[in-house]
Each structure stands twice: as C-alpha cells, then as structure tokens.
Amino acid sequence: MKKSNMVITLSFFCCIANADTTVTSNFIITNKSIDSYNITSTDTTASSFDAGGGLFKITDQYQDANVNILDYGNQQLGFVRLNSRVNIVLKGKKLGHTITVNGKYANSAISVQPYGRNYFSVNKNEGCSKIAPIGSQTAGSVLTFTITSDDNVLNDCTGQSDQYNLTSVNGMIRAVGVSRDFYLDIGRLQSDPVYRNAPPDTYVGTGVFKGESIQNRVGAGYKPSYINTITIVKNPYFEGVTLNPGENVFDTRTTGSQIQGNLVIPYVINGHFTPYNTISLQVHSLNGFKLHSNLSGSTAAIPYSLSTTVGSQRVYTLATKGSGSGNVTINSLEAESYALQGRFNADFTIDKNTAEIGDYSDTLTAIFQISL
Incomplete structure (x- = not known):
C-alpha cells in the first residue's frame, strides 16, 4: 500500500476591513450647559472626550484604511486630502428648524508596505500642519503617510504627499490604519445666534465626509466614508x-x-x-x-x-x-x-x-x- 502525504500551506492576512466608519453622537443641552453626551463608533478602537469648551475630539486607529491597495489601482500611491471641514445640518423633528454643527477631519495616518526606489514629486500643502512623506525615502522601509492640522473647525486643510512606488507581497500591498482624529465643535454651536434662536426640539442630522483618499497613481484609489450621525436634544428652560x-x-x-x-x-x-x-x-x-x-x-x-x-x-x-x-x-x-x-x-x-x-x-x- 502506497501512502501519499499532502502538505497544504495556509496563509492569512488579518484585518483587511474597508467598511465605512459611522460615528453616532447624542447630546442633551439645556441653555448653555451640556447636560450629558454619548459618542459611539463602528470603529472599535474609537474613544472621545471634551478637549475644552465643548470641542469634542474623536480618536480611532483608522480601521477602515486596512485594505489591499492593489484592489483600487496600481502599486504607486500617495495620501490625498481634498478638504477637512465638515458641516452637519440638523433638523428639528417637531418644528422643522435647522442648525449646523461644524466638524473637522483633522489628523490621519496610515502605514504601507516597503517602499521601492522611485517616487513622484506631487506634494502640496494648503493649511495643513504637516504632510508626509515628502521626497526620497529609505529603500525597503515601511512608509507612514500623515496629514495633520489644527483643531479649529473653521480652518481648512488640503494637500497631498508625494507618490511612491511600493513592493507587493503575495500579490498584495497592505495599507494599515494608524490613527485618526475628528473634532465636533458643540461649544461653537451653542454660541451661534441661529442655534440660540432655534426653539427647543430634538435635532437630528447626518454628514458624510469623503475628502481623503489613498490614491493610486493609476486607478480610482480608495476613498473611505467617515459618517457622523448627530442627535441634539435642546431642552426648554x-x-x-x-x-x-x-x-x-x-x-x-x-x-x-x-x-x-x-x-x-x-x-x-x-x-x-x-x-x-x-x-x-x-x-x-x-x-x-x-x-x-x-x-x-x-x-x-x-x-x-x-x-x-x-x-x-x-x-x-x-x-x-x-x-x-x-x-x-x-x-x-x-x-x-x-x-x-x-x-x-x-x-x-x-x-x-x-x-x-x-x-x-x-x-x-x-x-x-x-x-x-
């Protein structure tokens, strides 16, 4: 009797997840006081806090950036920010008045697989604190793409890094989320005359941000959606x-x-x-x-x-x-x-x-x- 042995090699890449991120925020406000708030996210790494004056900072590890970038184009890519400001319009459920919450997609960072030797100088920066990488990098190094800005929701940030030629591994070039910060300025809303004059009501609205992309030099690139769903209960007083x-x-x-x-x-x-x-x-x-x-x-x-x-x-x-x-x-x-x-x-x-x-x-x- 002959016996044949079969060797099967299994491979697994964890955490390719390109689902959009949805942040759900609930605020209860009486006059100028935020009585309570609750912020949750579909990104399980998310956390939030009041950074001062009703400016809420929502931080996560950018899990929706975990993708194989070859699914969206070629092996050459950069990091692009088309805009950073977000205006979320909320409408009263009973009386129909509208108010606007200002937000900002401020900081983000991803890492990608080893860089080859070539790059394309296409970088630009309008209003951002930092955009990286720019210029030649060490061959074989893992690149971290970063765009950062200040926390003022009225200041915009647009720009892009240089584009780099990357090396695939097992037919994939992995992008992995590192960090992301988003700001909701509820304090500014409370000082807005439109909000001050709006009647007490339950205000609800959703804003979708699609202003950032992992951009292949050839191909559509990957542009995740960052969705904010906000409910504000403005109490009578x-x-x-x-x-x-x-x-x-x-x-x-x-x-x-x-x-x-x-x-x-x-x-x-x-x-x-x-x-x-x-x-x-x-x-x-x-x-x-x-x-x-x-x-x-x-x-x-x-x-x-x-x-x-x-x-x-x-x-x-x-x-x-x-x-x-x-x-x-x-x-x-x-x-x-x-x-x-x-x-x-x-x-x-x-x-x-x-x-x-x-x-x-x-x-x-x-x-x-x-x-x-």
Whole structure:
C-alpha cells in the first residue's frame, strides 16, 4: 500500500476591513450647559472626550484604511486630502428648524508596505500642519503617510504627499490604519445666534465626509466614508420672571358718576419654550383682590378685576370684581417662545358718590411654574 502525504500551506492576512466608519453622537443641552453626551463608533478602537469648551475630539486607529491597495489601482500611491471641514445640518423633528454643527477631519495616518526606489514629486500643502512623506525615502522601509492640522473647525486643510512606488507581497500591498482624529465643535454651536434662536426640539442630522483618499497613481484609489450621525436634544428652560421697575399705580379718571381705574404691569418670562410646554400661574392677593384704604381705622375697599396675557394669546381671567381663584393654566404657546412677553391687566369701577377719599393698595404674589 502506497501512502501519499499532502502538505497544504495556509496563509492569512488579518484585518483587511474597508467598511465605512459611522460615528453616532447624542447630546442633551439645556441653555448653555451640556447636560450629558454619548459618542459611539463602528470603529472599535474609537474613544472621545471634551478637549475644552465643548470641542469634542474623536480618536480611532483608522480601521477602515486596512485594505489591499492593489484592489483600487496600481502599486504607486500617495495620501490625498481634498478638504477637512465638515458641516452637519440638523433638523428639528417637531418644528422643522435647522442648525449646523461644524466638524473637522483633522489628523490621519496610515502605514504601507516597503517602499521601492522611485517616487513622484506631487506634494502640496494648503493649511495643513504637516504632510508626509515628502521626497526620497529609505529603500525597503515601511512608509507612514500623515496629514495633520489644527483643531479649529473653521480652518481648512488640503494637500497631498508625494507618490511612491511600493513592493507587493503575495500579490498584495497592505495599507494599515494608524490613527485618526475628528473634532465636533458643540461649544461653537451653542454660541451661534441661529442655534440660540432655534426653539427647543430634538435635532437630528447626518454628514458624510469623503475628502481623503489613498490614491493610486493609476486607478480610482480608495476613498473611505467617515459618517457622523448627530442627535441634539435642546431642552426648554426657565430662568425666572422680570418685572419692570417702579410703582404700580392705577390710572384713574371720572366718567359721569363713576370712577374708573386701569393698571398694566408688564413682565417677561425668561427662558426658551415650545408650544408643547404649559405655564401654571398662581396669583395670591393679600386683600382678596380688593384695594384696601390705607387710612387708619378705615374699612373702605375697592374690588378689582385682574387678568393676564402671554404673548399674543387670549386673555386669562384671574379675578373678577374682587372674586376669583387667581389660578390659570396657559398652553399652546407660540412656536418660537423666547423671553415671553406678558402683562397683568387690572381695572375697577366704583360710584364716585360713595367713594372714600384716600390711598388704596393691595399686594400680589405671582408664582409661575413651567412644565418642561
């Protein structure tokens, strides 16, 4: 019996993975404060942090650069950045307003297999901190292609390295991701007047960056997509109520046998609200919505009516001729409610023949509660 031995040689190259990278960011913001955030990425090496002032830095090892570059063209290649700035437009889910988050594809680096001897001088640099390699390199060395820039999301960076002739191994020229940094400037967004004036809502949007490529000298090259999906929950908030300074004195006039008095007290509800919020108002009167005489021993009183108006809405009655609970609920606010204008309206009518001369007063306490 004859026996035949068979030798099978197996080879494996780890980590050829050219799937696009998707970064998902969620922010909850109240007024100028970032209450919480969560940033995840399909690149398992990714991490993120606030670099200061709401500038978020997202770093990974550029796993989507792990490719066989011969799948996209010939053995000669360079590293190209067409642009670095990214503007991501987000739209409110309920009210439809739009805001824009500025981002920047700032720094990236990849390594490739040994360099041969020839290169093509095509390098250029517009606004980048560093572009490498440039010029002749050591034959047989592994090349690290690098493009870096600053963290200012308004500064663009474009350019490219020289192109190099590389040596294939087992029919492949491997590109391997080294590092990549992306910035999201949420702090700048919070200072943007468009954002400040936009109503509270849940804003969502996606931006796709395709401005960098591992570029073969002959062939299409490899251009991965870096995708940002952002959700910003802009919460409504309430900062208090401002009354105009000065005394609140009734304007009185006599008409026939009657004395009529009117008083308007303007106020501002400070904050930012939506039509889905409600305002509960409780007004307490020291004298039961009656103006009491300030004369010692006098029991004279003038009942008055009190109402309030918020924005351009209808009038809400708080008391009528000295009778009322002083409680109302105000809803269906205007679509863009920022620093709501309101006013109290008070009036009375009495018989001048029975009116007692003197000064009259009451003290009101108004409690505003906003459902957010």
